[in-house]
Amino acid sequence: MAQATQTVLNLALQGGGSHGALTWGVLDALLEDETLVLEGISGTSAGAMNAVVLAHGFAQAAAEEKTVDAARQRGRELARKALRDLWEGVGAMGSLTWGVPLANGPLMGMLNHFWSPYQTNPLNFNPLRKLLEGIVDFEQLVHPAHPLAVPKLFVCATNVRTGRGQIFSGEKVTADAIMASACLPQLFKAVEIDGEYYWDGGFSGNPALYPLIYGTRSRDILLVQINPKESIELPSTAGDIMDRMNEVTFNASLLAELRAIEFVTRLLEQKRLDSERYKHVLMHRIDGGAVLKGYGASSKTRADINMVHDLFDLGREQGQRWLHEHRQDIGVRQTLRFNDNAV
Numbered sequence: 001m002a003q004a005t006q007t008v009l010n011l012a013l014q015g016g017g018s019h020g021a022l023t024w025g026v027l028d029a030l031l032e033d034e035t036l037v038l039e040g041i042s043g044t045s046a047g048a049m050n051a052v053v054l055a056h057g058f059a060q061a062a063a064e065e066k067t068v069d070a071a072r073q074r075g076r077e078l079a080r081k082a083l084r085d086l087w088e089g090v091g092a093m094g095s096l097t098w099g100v101p102l103a104n105g106p107l108m109g110m111l112n113h114f115w116s117p118y119q120t121n122p123l124n125f126n127p128l129r130k131l132l133e134g135i136v137d138f139e140q141l142v143h144p145a146h147p148l149a150v151p152k153l154f155v156c157a158t159n160v161r162t163g164r165g166q167i168f169s170g171e172k173v174t175a176d177a178i179m180a181s182a183c184l185p186q187l188f189k190a191v192e193i194d195g196e197y198y199w200d201g202g203f204s205g206n207p208a209l210y211p212l213i214y215g216t217r218s219r220d221i222l223l224v225q226i227n228p229k230e231s232i233e234l235p236s237t238a239g240d241i242m243d244r245m246n247e248v249t250f251n252a253s254l255l256a257e258l259r260a261i262e263f264v265t266r267l268l269e270q271k272r273l274d275s276e277r278y279k280h281v282l283m284h285r286i287d288g289g290a291v292l293k294g295y296g297a298s299s300k301t302r303a304d305i306n307m308v309h310d311l312f313d314l315g316r317e318q319g320q321r322w323l324h325e326h327r328q329d330i331g332v333r334q335t336l337r338f339n340d341n342a343v
Contacts, residue, residue: 007330008037008218011151012207014254015045015182015200016226017300021308022288023050023224024087025315026322030222031076033323040216042154042208044201047224048181049086049132052173055151056136057082062146071149082135087312089131091305117188124189126179133175142171154211156201157181160190165204165253167211168193202250209257213279220282220330222322227251228289243297258283262338283336284329286322288315 011030013023027050030036043051057079062071117124144150155168157180168177180191180198190197201208212221227247235244261281267273268280291314299307326335 006035006037008039009330010040010212010216010218010221011038012209012212012221012223013041013043013047013050014206014225014227015047015202017046018090018303018308019226019292019295019300019311020046020050021087021311022226022292022315023047024083025312026224026286026319027054027083028080029316029319029323031080034073034076037072038151039218040152040154040212042156042212044156044205044207045182047207048155048178048201050083051153051155052136052141052178053082053086054079055153056141058150059141059144060137062144062149063140068146068149071146075149085135086131087308088305090303091308093127094304117186126188128182129175129179132178138174142173152215154208154215155181156205156208157198158201158203160197160199163204165201165208166198167208169211169215205253206250207254209261213281219280220284223283223285224288225285226288226292228293246297282334284326284334285336286318288318291318
């Protein structure tokens with residue numbers, strides 16, 4: 001029997017706290033497709049956790065198998081298992097801030113105006129670090145036996161001093177880098193890496209798309225977006241206003257990159273740019289934000305096992321639907337419509 005033609009795709013995984021469990025479901029559906037090869041993954045915050053755990057599964061397979069093809073085949077299975085271990089571990093905690101002092105009490109919002117995590121969480125306790133380090137072998141990840149079998153990783157964090165996004169890739173992908181990408185400054189101390197301090201990558205790239213443009217060969221990028229693009233109702237309560245402000249803030253850098261890609265794409269189609277020098281990117285999107293809108297932003301720190309499984313099921317449904325509708329478009333045409341409503 002002839003081997004099915006493989007299709008190469010990059011992933012861009014947005015952050016959004018426990019709503020990242022929906023991305024887990026999307027990834028589970030994508031990993032079922034044995035002809036889909038993931039070349040690169042850019043992730044921020046929860047998206048970075050999903051990305052590094054998925055890649056760990058392929059790195060683990062690369063250490064066990066003799067060929068790249070065998071490692072990719074086995075890697076899909078191990079990546080799905082590792083992602084399940086991650087999110088069921090989160091679900092067992094019940095909250096992404098489990099054990100963090102004052103993080104979940106009704107006074108948290110008020111206390112944040114007076115106290116910082118340097119007072120409320122002086123030991124900088126973060127339950128996710130232990131969970132992540134229990135799943136991912138970072139040494140094996142950054143030095144895989146078959147590098148071509150493991151997706152390239154690009155993890156975004158925000159440099160506190162400069163306000164710019166910092167991309168960690170290759171040997172720079174460490175537990176510290178993932179914790180930096182997911183460091184909410186209201187709850188955790190800034191993460192120090194090589195003398196610089198970092199906060200959540202969502203402030204500067206949620207997720208960053210440009211590393212996939214310059215760091216991979218594939219033209220196709222599938223964005224898994226879990227922050228709502230639009231708000232149908234005008235927020236009027238203090239909580240709703242703050243939630244919408246956060247959604248706008250954590251989508252701003254992504255929207256700017258999408259508009260830049262749209263501009264370059266239009267010039268390439270008009271033959272006003274040299275196609276040998278500029279990459280004609282084909283953007284695709286799974287809009288999880290629309291599905292998650294009913295959960296509310298406050299549920300991003302909640303992560304009981306039932307909610308995690310519900311989000312996983314929703315994500316699988318979205319992933320399967322996208323594959324059914326657009327699998328044949330990969331490498332052929334863009335499926336994200338560049339207009340005011342879509343972007």
